Amino acid sequence: MAANDFEPDDHASPRRDAGVWLRATPSRKRRSPPLSTERIIAAAVELLDTDGAAQLTMRRLASQLQVSATALYWHVQTKDDVLDLALDHIFGDVAIPPETPDWRDDAAELIRRWRTAMLDHPWAPGLIGRPMLGPNVLARTEFLQEALARSGLSGVDLEVATHALANYVIGAAATQAAWRTVDSARGHDHARDGLEQLKQQYPTLSASGHLDPPHRDDSVVFDRGLDAVLNGVTATGLRSGRRS
Amino acid sequence: MAANDFEPDDHASPRRDAGVWLRATPSRKRRSPPLSTERIIAAAVELLDTDGAAQLTMRRLASQLQVSATALYWHVQTKDDVLDLALDHIFGDVAIPPETPDWRDDAAELIRRWRTAMLDHPWAPGLIGRPMLGPNVLARTEFLQEALARSGLSGVDLEVATHALANYVIGAAATQAAWRTVDSARGHDHARDGLEQLKQQYPTLSASGHLDPPHRDDSVVFDRGLDAVLNGVTATGLRSGRRS
DNA sequence: ACCTGAACACCGTTCAAGT
């Protein structure tokens, strides 16, 4: 009840206080560096990595930062903001490779790194569905497009090529990360039976491994597909296309 | 207060009741066809189409079906089930084209219809991130793979081709539907300014139209990309690839 | 300027109970 918990509130004396030196914490207790958008994003990515997108909550995020939930709204307008920022953040991990004389190597390498970044954060593909216009994404897209331009593409051809490659990675990462979420969700035993049934119903698909969870040579399939798309999308490839 | 609202509760008489004939509704009032997984899915798709994924709620879904929220759980295990089912459902709209002698036309046509189905339901790309193993998706994937097999592909080559095309549509639909959600969210005036800034920062990207919201010739860009991927992925294309 | 606390209007899901 009393304002001061240290002593019974019998009689007020100036000597009651032991002085600054014995006070456990400075009165302005700073538990941690001040909140900032950057710290929020970092904590969000950590939470997403460990617990998945469904577990990311403003309240959990706040408690991880030792802050009241409503404090976040000083730095961020909405939960979707946090998600957009977290998504763009992980593309910072996609190192932009040093430009080599070979535009094709440059483009391929960027795409490959793009893919591994998404697979490192399996919640990321699930966040696609909102425009990705963050600085990290745009910088990498710009690098990709510049590499493709060096191949001689321009105008609509360049646009087509950039989109084709970007769409390919995004799709590939999405379908692959999908599997990752499912067996972490311990569909293990029960899902196995369901898969067996599916395989019997779709023999063609199953023979080609389309119904199998991801395995070791997924990235070789990805690399070969990437190669094929690069071939098809390249200046000569576009010009030799069957259709208009 | 009284159990019977028709008459003041003065004295109970057997003649108070006018008989079956005058009762407005049969005592077992069946307000609508009985609930079923199918009806739930249909209502879910409708709600998703009109209000978007964020507005899909078990409670809203139930009230649309004139049923208590908890009734849904008799037919469905979880909300995610509803989403998975709704997503697979819309791929039923992707008519499987009649097989023509031209495997390439068959494959291309399926992919194009796949894309429009997703664009008709812009919430769909946002649901990717969980494995799509519904019957509608699998039937279409099987058709696609069969068409590609007719081109002479088999084994890993076939797997690569199927994945490449599927990834391409998924990615394309996702990025394009993303824009659709943003301007329906009335970012109109405010987002416009932000876009102008972005265009100045990324002149290369912006010159190629990568920063513009979807416009009329998006589907020609898509079609040309599809053509390019088909070229690259085709048996001859794969064999002539630069790399291993 | 930055953060807290209480409050509002919701959520998904479980479970006993009704018919």
Added chain:
DNA sequence: ACCTGAACACCGTTCAAGT
């Protein structure tokens, strides 16, 4: 077999108030 109602343990977000 199928549905309701109450209840539980949460949500995102607003806003006045504190420092």
